Amino acid sequence: MAFPLPELKDEKIYLIMASAQNIRSKNIELIKELLAKDYYVIVITTNQPYDILKKNYEKQGVVMEKIFFVDTVTKYAMGRDHEPVNNCRFIGDPADMTAIGIAVSESLSGFKEMKVSLLFDSVNSMLIYISSQNITKFVHFITNKLRLMNFSGIFLAVEKGLDPDMLTQLITFVDEVIDVDKTPPAGS
Amino acid sequence: MDNDITAETVRNLEALVASLTELLDVQETVVGEQSERLKQNEEALKETNDRFLAFIKEAAMRLKNPLEVVEGNLAIVVNDIEHGEFECMNVSLLIKIQIKNLEQIRKNIIELNKVIVDHSGELSDASKKFLTE
Numbered sequence: 001m002a003f004p005l006p007e008l009k010d011e012k013i014y015l016i017m018a019s020a021q022n023i024r025s026k027n028i029e030l031i032k033e034l035l036a037k038d039y040y041v042i043v044i045t046t047n048q049p050y051d052i053l054k055k056n057y058e059k060q061g062v063v064m065e066k067i068f069f070v071d072t073v074t075k076y077a078m079g080r081d082h083e084p085v086n087n088c089r090f091i092g093d094p095a096d097m098t099a100i101g102i103a104v105s106e107s108l109s110g111f112k113e114m115k116v117s118l119l120f121d122s123v124n125s126m127l128i129y130i131s132s133q134n135i136t137k138f139v140h141f142i143t144n145k146l147r148l149m150n151f152s153g154i155f156l157a158v159e160k161g162l163d164p165d166m167l168t169q170l171i172t173f174v175d176e177v178i179d180v181d182k183t184p185p186a187g188s
Numbered sequence: 189m190d191n192d193i194t195a196e197t198v199r200n201l202e203a204l205v206a207s208l209t210e211l212l213d214v215q216e217t218v219v220g221e222q223s224e225r226l227k228q229n230e231e232a233l234k235e236t237n238d239r240f241l242a243f244i245k246e247a248a249m250r251l252k253n254p255l256e257v258v259e260g261n262l263a264i265v266v267n268d269i270e271h272g273e274f275e276c277m278n279v280s281l282l283i284k285i286q287i288k289n290l291e292q293i294r295k296n297i298i299e300l301n302k303v304i305v306d307h308s309g310e311l312s313d314a315s316k317k318f319l320t321e
C-alpha cells in the first residue's frame with residue numbers, strides 16, 4: 001500500500017510519527033513516495049545499517065540511483081571501515097554530532113538547485129547515543145540547513161518514545177506533523 | 189506612699205513592656221530565621237524534585253525507549269531468520285549493532301546515576317561506587 005502522503009509539499013519539513021512496529025516499513029514507503037515525486041533522497045540512518053537498508057530497498061524494487069546515505073551505525077558496530085561506496089558516508093561514532101553535521105552539510109551542498117528531501121530515521125534510535133537536549137539542538141540545526149537551501153525533510157519518530165516536552169519542541173521546528181497510524185489511507 | 193507604689197508599678201510595667209518588646213524582637217528574629225530556613229528547605233526540596241523529575245524523564249527516553257528499539261531490532265532479526273530471509277553477514281552486523289546499543293544504554297544508566305549521586309549526600313561511598321561504575 002502506498003504511503004498516504006497526498007499533501008507532501010516541496011520544501012516542507014515533516015515530523016512523521018509511526019509505531020515501533022511500523023517504522024521500518026514506513027521508511028521504505030516514504031522512500032518510494034519521494035522517488036515517485038522525483039526527489040533525490042538523503043537518508044540519515046541511525047538504526048539500520050546501509051547494507052541492510054540497501055538490501056531492503058532493492059528487495060522492494062527501489063532504484064538506488066537517487067538515494068544517498070549518511071550511516072552512523074555500521075562503522076561503529078563493525079569497529080572498522082566499511083569498504084568505500086559512492087552513495088554513502090560512514091560516520092565512526094553515532095554520538096559525534098559534529099561529524100554527522102559535517103557529513104549532512106556536505107551531502108546537502110552536493111545537491112544545490114536540485115529537488116532534495118532528507119529522511120532522518122530515526123529520532124528515537126538517536127536517543128540511545130545523544131541526550132534529548134542535544135538531539136533537539138541537532139534537529140534544529142538540520143531544519144535550519146534545509147530551510148536555507150529550500151530542501152524538504154522528514155524526521156521519523158516513534159511517538160511513544162518521546163517525552164511530550166521534547167515532542168513539543170520538535171514540532172516547533174517542522175511545518176507539519178503526520179501520525180501515520182492515525183492518518184487514513186489516501187482517497188478514503 | 190501611694191505615689192511611691194504608683195511610681196514603682198509604672199516602673200515595673202515599663203520594665204515588663206521593655207521585656208515584652210525585647211521578647212517580641214527575639215521572636216521576630218527567630219520566626220524570620222525559621223521562615224528563611226523553611227524557604228531554603230522548600231527551594232532545596234523543589235530543586236531535588238525537579239532534578240528527580242528530569243532524571244525520570246531523561247531515563248525514560250534514554251533507557252526505556254532505547255530498550256524498545258533494541259527489542260524491535262532483535263525481533264526483526266528473529267523474523268528474518270525464521271523466514272529464511274537473511275544473510276549471515278547481515279545478521280551478524282545487526283546483532284553487533286544491538287550489542288553496541290546495549291553497551292551504550294548501560295553507559296547511559298551510569299551517566300544518569302552520576303547526576304543523581306553527585307547531588308546526594310545521603311549515599312554511602314560503596315553505594316555511590318555501585319551506582320556509577
